[in-house]
Amino acid sequence: MVLLRHPTAVLALISSLLLSPAVQAASLESVLADQANLTMFRGLVKNTVQETLKYHILKGTIDMPSIVKGDSIWAATTLTDRNYSTVTGGQHLILTKQPGGEVVFTSGFATRGTVVVEDLQFDSGLVQITDSVMHVPETLESTARNAYKDLAAFVGALYATDLYDEVAGWEDVTIFAPRNAAFQQLAGTFAAMDRDDLRRVLRYHVVPGRLSHVWELRNASALASADGGTEVAITRQANSIFVNSAEIIQPDILLANGVAHLIDNVLDPGQPDARPDFSLTTQQPPVFTPLGTATATGANVPTPFASNLPCTPSCVGGTRATAAPTGSGGADSSNAGGALPRCTGLAGAGLGIGLAVGAIMAGF
Ligand SMILES: *[C@@H]1O[C@H](CO)[C@@H](O)[C@H](O)[C@H]1NC(C)=O
Ligand SMILES: *[C@@H]1O[C@H](CO)[C@@H](O)[C@H](O)[C@H]1NC(C)=O
Ligand SMILES: *[C@@H]1O[C@H](CO)[C@@H](O)[C@H](O)[C@H]1NC(C)=O
Numbered sequence: 001m002v003l004l005r006h007p008t009a010v011l012a013l014i015s016s017l018l019l020s021p022a023v024q025a026a027s028l029e030s031v032l033a034d035q036a037n038l039t040m041f042r043g044l045v046k047n048t049v050q051e052t053l054k055y056h057i058l059k060g061t062i063d064m065p066s067i068v069k070g071d072s073i074w075a076a077t078t079l080t081d082r083n084y085s086t087v088t089g090g091q092h093l094i095l096t097k098q099p100g101g102e103v104v105f106t107s108g109f110a111t112r113g114t115v116v117v118e119d120l121q122f123d124s125g126l127v128q129i130t131d132s133v134m135h136v137p138e139t140l141e142s143t144a145r146n147a148y149k150d151l152a153a154f155v156g157a158l159y160a161t162d163l164y165d166e167v168a169g170w171e172d173v174t175i176f177a178p179r180n181a182a183f184q185q186l187a188g189t190f191a192a193m194d195r196d197d198l199r200r201v202l203r204y205h206v207v208p209g210r211l212s213h214v215w216e217l218r219n220a221s222a223l224a225s226a227d228g229g230t231e232v233a234i235t236r237q238a239n240s241i242f243v244n245s246a247e248i249i250q251p252d253i254l255l256a257n258g259v260a261h262l263i264d265n266v267l268d269p270g271q272p273d274a275r276p277d278f279s280l281t282t283q284q285p286p287v288f289t290p291l292g293t294a295t296a297t298g299a300n301v302p303t304p305f306a307s308n309l310p311c312t313p314s315c316v317g318g319t320r321a322t323a324a325p326t327g328s329g330g331a332d333s334s335n336a337g338g339a340l341p342r343c344t345g346l347a348g349a350g351l352g353i354g355l356a357v358g359a360i361m362a363g364f
Helices: 007-017 022-033 047-055 140-146 149-160 164-169 180-185 187-192 195-203 345-354
Strands: 072-076 092-097 103-106 112-122 125-130 173-178 222-224 231-237 240-243 246-255 258-263 359-363
Touching (some): 092 246, 140 149, 140 246, 149 164, 149 173, 149 180, 149 195, 149 258, 173 246, 180 187
Antiparallel strands (some): 072 092, 092 103, 103 112, 112 125, 125 359, 231 240, 240 246, 246 258
């Protein structure tokens, strides 16, 4: 990996975006200039990464020692443009202090990195230097396509039932998204289910207006779902967290409009009282009755609804070549009104090319 050293170019861009008083920029510059490896380069001068830069600037000062070992906190950033994020108060990232004391950030697309230089002071706050660049959280669709392929069945089912835009339009959502295998196991059941029932099932997995990271899901609490407020119940047991009887297997997938937690079973709004059986040493059984011949799971088994994901340039010739593009950073006709946060794929692409090492989180 090539390291380039052009801190002045970086600072010029940051200051034009965010630090209008020249005196602040100069002070920040003098702090950063001492950091030999703090470098970001060509890609940064493109407009498309301005959102990424805003995402690297935190609102409020957070000093790393204040985070308790083993704890996670979330931090709001200056990325408030509603074309990119509809998280109240600014798009956010997660900071976790490991038992060993180092601080790890989590950003979109499961991008993680470690703070390598902590709490550099400048006259308006602190700078944290990280070993990799953060990725602005993207739409559910883009996240399923590009980062979490295990979301394909769930997101495809939202498209198949014309619910995707509704879910992507909700703000501050918490989504409990069943992984592909959960849908594979119940392929016959969903094939036999009528559209309205399937819409109810899918809406039951979404909690609008209440962004809950995994550490905010308290034992024995309940969250009102988009299925008419029918609640989902949280149960914590040792290190496991269950939603009804489904276990969270991948927490805190950051999205443009909230957060998703991947779960291992499909939830049934008709059985809100389902709870995990702790005597089982295996995965909890599905709450739905599997219909048809028992279906296998795995990468070689067809994923229900996956073909309903809209097509992109990379799958031209696929079954939905005419579907409205809702992601991948292209012209976004379905979001023309600006109501839905769009995919920030352009920024992501710029990162891969232009940035290699070193990111800034600066607090005001
Ligand atoms: C800068 O990068 C070089 C090469 O990766 C490394 O050897 C050196 O330790 C780094 N310096 C600092 C201050 O991180
Ligand atoms: C958001 O997107 C709309 C439609 O593309 C555009 O008109 C508007 O200028 C954008 N807003 C910002 C702040 O970029
Ligand atoms: C979680 O809540 C359930 C139901 O109230 C209770 O039985 C259980 O002991 C609680 N578990 C923990 C770890 O507090």
